[in-house]
Amino acid sequence: MVIERSAASLQGGLSPIKQTQSSLEHDLDARAVIALDEAREMPAGDERTEAIHKAIVLRNAADLHKLLSGKRGAPGI
Template sequence: MVIQRSAVTPQYGLSPNKQTHSALARDLDARAVIALDEAREMPPGNERTEALHNAIVLRNAVEIHALLSCKRDAPAA
């Protein structure tokens, strides 16, 4: 499982390509990064597995929000 962590950096905040997203997207993205960091610090087991699952759910929410909030006039990237 690979989750990009480039969206939020502790020193510089949001990366330039994430600054155009809504406050909801930024909040979800930050929560996903925090959840992933916390899960990585846990010992192996059911709690860690569930924490990783929650981080993935948050990351998916960010991606779904980005897809649903795209402008219809914008060309596909």
């Protein structure tokens, strides 16, 4: 079996798909941090609870993305 690689992926080190995944990971992580910081500054109540929940959802999305993209020590395929 022969697997061809594009010149773009060889020259750039990472394929455009991997670069997009890294960017998405970074974006989700940054949004989770910002959401949690904003929630911590809010007074106690329903709005703060909802904001903390949003931060947790964003953090879980970032963690899930890392897991599914094989960035946690999973062997490459």
